[in-house]
Amino acid sequence: MKKLAAALLSLGVTTAGADDLLQPVANILKGDWGQIKTDVRYRYEYVDEKHNNKKEAHASTMRLRFGYLTPKFKGFEAYGEMEGNWVLGDERYHSLRNNETKYSVVADPQEVELNQAWLSYTGIEGVMLKGGRQRIIYDNHRFIGNVGWRQREQTFDSVVLRNSMLPDAEIEFAFLWQVRGILSNTIKMTSPLLHINYTGLPFGKVSAYGYWLDYDDRDDSRNFTLSSQTYGIRFVGKYPIDDRTRLLYTAEYAHQWDFQRNPVNYNTSYYHFMGGLSFYGITLKGDIENLTADNGIGFSTPLSTLHAFQGWADKFLATPRNGVRDVYATVAVNLWGAKLMGVYHDFQDENGRERYGEEYDALLTRKFGQHLSVLLKYAYYNAKGFSTDTQKVWGQVALHF
Numbered sequence: 001m002k003k004l005a006a007a008l009l010s011l012g013v014t015t016a017g018a019d020d021l022l023q024p025v026a027n028i029l030k031g032d033w034g035q036i037k038t039d040v041r042y043r044y045e046y047v048d049e050k051h052n053n054k055k056e057a058h059a060s061t062m063r064l065r066f067g068y069l070t071p072k073f074k075g076f077e078a079y080g081e082m083e084g085n086w087v088l089g090d091e092r093y094h095s096l097r098n099n100e101t102k103y104s105v106v107a108d109p110q111e112v113e114l115n116q117a118w119l120s121y122t123g124i125e126g127v128m129l130k131g132g133r134q135r136i137i138y139d140n141h142r143f144i145g146n147v148g149w150r151q152r153e154q155t156f157d158s159v160v161l162r163n164s165m166l167p168d169a170e171i172e173f174a175f176l177w178q179v180r181g182i183l184s185n186t187i188k189m190t191s192p193l194l195h196i197n198y199t200g201l202p203f204g205k206v207s208a209y210g211y212w213l214d215y216d217d218r219d220d221s222r223n224f225t226l227s228s229q230t231y232g233i234r235f236v237g238k239y240p241i242d243d244r245t246r247l248l249y250t251a252e253y254a255h256q257w258d259f260q261r262n263p264v265n266y267n268t269s270y271y272h273f274m275g276g277l278s279f280y281g282i283t284l285k286g287d288i289e290n291l292t293a294d295n296g297i298g299f300s301t302p303l304s305t306l307h308a309f310q311g312w313a314d315k316f317l318a319t320p321r322n323g324v325r326d327v328y329a330t331v332a333v334n335l336w337g338a339k340l341m342g343v344y345h346d347f348q349d350e351n352g353r354e355r356y357g358e359e360y361d362a363l364l365t366r367k368f369g370q371h372l373s374v375l376l377k378y379a380y381y382n383a384k385g386f387s388t389d390t391q392k393v394w395g396q397v398a399l400h401f
Contacts, residue, residue: 019369026371026401032071037081039065041398043151047093047104050389057093059106062086063151065115075123083115085151096183108151111184116155126165133157136174138195139207139234142272143254145305150182154303168200179303188217204237204249213303214260226302227262230254232270238278248276248285256299268292268299268323281334292350293323311345311359313381313390320386323350338366347386356386373398 029036040062047057067081087110094100097109118132136156138144147154157178164170172195179187194210211230215223232254239247254270269292276285289309291299298319310316310326328345341363347356359382365375377394381387 018372022369022371022399022401029401034071035069037065037067037069037401039063039398039400041151041396041400042088043108043394043396045093045106045108046391046393047106048391049104052104052388054094054104055092055102057104057106058090059093059095059108060088061108061110061151062088063108067116072122075121076119077122078119079116080114081116082112083152084112086110107182109183111152113152113180113184115153115180126163128162128164129160130162131159133180134160136160136193138172138193138209139236141305141308142252143209143211143230143232143301144193144195144303145308147182147305147307149305149307152182152184154182155180168198170197170199172196187215187223188220190214190216201237203239204235207234207236208232209234209254211303212259216261221261224261224263225297226300227259228256228300229259230256245277245279248274248278248283250274250287254299258297264295264297266294266297268294268297270299276330283330283332285330285332286328287330288325288327290325290350291319291323293319293321296321298323310347311343311381312361312377312379313359313392315357315359315381315387315390316347320349320356322354324348324356325350325352338364340364355384357381357383371400 029038042062043059045057045059063083063085065081065083067079070078085108091098091100092103093106094103095109096105096107097111114133116133116135118130118134120128120130122128133155135146135153136144136158137146145154156176157180158174158176160172160174162170162172174193176189176191176193179189181187191211191213196208198206209232213226213228215227217223232252234250234252236250238249241247250272252270252272256270257267258265270290272287272289274285274287276283293299298321300319306317307314310324316324325348326345328343330341330343332339332341343361345359345361347358348354349356360380362378363375365373367373375394375396379392381390383389
């Protein structure tokens with residue numbers, strides 16, 4: 001017990017020491033002249049896929065973002081950011097850009113690019129207008145996200161208009177003409193997005209949305225099959241049972257069918273239900289998420305942060321032709337400043353007639369002050385009828401200002 005107490009005390013000192021050391025650096029990077037933003041993230045990723053004739057992947061990469069945010073002037077503000085990812089050591093993985101096809105995939109290519117460049121205007125109270133290459137995230141990233149897990153994020157060449165004049169409501173319209181993907185690839189489209197939030201309810205928040213994704217680049221006609229129109233509604237909230245206990249709940253439904261140049265006619269649905277309990281630093285949740293399929297085409301979310309859903313082994317980045325139903329349970333514990341999480345997934349087709357496989361995920365992460373964090377993560381997919389057995393391990397250290 002004495003050794004454990006000493007270890008915990010050491011962690012506390014380390015956290016305080018990290019703030020004492022790094023906060024002066026953060027103060028130097030911010031002033032009346034604007035703000036310099038930096039983000040450095042080292043990651044090691046290991047991938048072992050059985051029965052697919054691929055070598056184990058060992059990806060050791062360093063990601064750096066460096067940006068400058070101007071001070072506001074008469075309601076105007078601008079931001080520019082470069083992003084680079086570098087391989088440290090041998091390139092023993094398939095990045096989908098390096099032709100190392102003998103290895104399993106780790107989708108983190110070595111590249112340097114302009115990640116964000118935007119100009120915004122907030123001179124009218126309750127209104128924000130922003131144009132340029134920017135990050136867009138709605139709700140829990142399920143439909144529109146920045147794929148923040150990968151070393152290179154997804155950003156959007158777009159214009160965004162946000163209106164928060166109505167009480168407890170926020171209405172946002174975005175128009176996308178190009179996506180800068182995680183592989184440093186450019187995807188052309190003509191896609192309006194509408195997202196509405198209402199927070200006036202005492203027991204939760206309601207979101208409604210419409211996304212019209214038109215992949216219209218004739219030089220990349222394979223993407224035409226991703227063109228879709230999606231309409232949905234989401235409710236998420238928590239209810240206090242007592243001072244330390246919260247009831248958690250989520251309900252979401254969306255309907256999707258083909259749009260514009262999509263050569264296949266289909267009609268699919270999405271639903272997600274969650275119930276849980278949070279008490280004394282422990283969170284227990286049970287979820288069911290179902291993406292249906294029609295005419296061989298599954299409900300798709302090509303602009304989402306896919307890694308966050310249907311298991312961290314990433315076996316369902318594209319919905320199978322018979323859909324996918326994910327029934328999963330999550331246990332998370334906040335302990336001595338660290339977060340521990342375990343997740344179990346059971347995957348089937350949309351009707352529960354065919355079992356695809358099961359997955360076991362585990363996470364340990366800890367922040368040391370405001371600027372430094374570490375992460376250990378594990379995923380094991382046990383195939384029953386879909387894909388192959390897969391094991392993944394991650395270790396990560398991140399520093400940001």
